[in-house]
Amino acid sequence: MSSLRSKTVKEMSDLLDEYEIKHGPVVDSTRSLYERKLKEAMAKGKKAKPSPDQTYYREEEEVTYEYRTPDRSDGAGDSGSYIRSRPACSEREFKHETSYSNYSRPKPEYGGKEFSDESHMYDLPPTSKSPYLKSTPGPPKEAPKALPSSRLVPLWVQFVFFVAVAVFLYLVFSSMETNEPIKGIE
């Protein structure tokens, strides 16, 4: 591994993205900070490569997959665990695993709420179904279902309230037509 000092700005930026280190422009005043961060990240043993712990949305996961495959031909270290994770899960399940950890840290792209609802729904049938069954029908079905539950006030409550208001108004109007006041309304 060549020294970080000799890397170009573009290379530094790419490395920082690989290790999922949030960063700004690599300028003089930030350079040493990013070098230090990269050194620490590398010392952790390339943990930043595809791993279920990372909070990634599906699209990003797919992108980085394609991005990393050519790189991986050179890398030695974690290629063992990398290979293990790839055939062991279908891509869906991989994304499913990542979406588990997703709900704790929402990003603006998808809207964190949707994912948190998905994860709640995942929690319900964990014992009854096998993991594979869980993952495959999971994402497409849950997405449309998640929408109604994203309301603050449940839909049925809104309907009940509406009906209550309508009944109340009816009573008021009918009491105006007849001269006798209805009980309870003075």
Add this chain to the structure above:
Amino acid sequence: MSSTSQKHKDFVAEPMGEKPVNALAGIGEVLGKRLEEKSFDKAYVVLGQFLVLKKDEELFRDWLKDTCSANTKQQDGEITTEKATHFN
């Protein structure tokens, strides 16, 4: 010597202009000197650094630690001041 919160109030009470780094909440003499040695001699330069780090608190903390060995409390004071300055 004013407390951190008093310093903060004084700092955000008006545009920072050419105020030195020492005027930042959490930055006392020692830290101020370290920053000045690295050519961060004015408050607005530190603000600039905060912005270059994309206003990310975590990164800014790391940078402060890296540059002048600031402890957590000092970092907190810094960040509060920077955010208040920028978003006001």
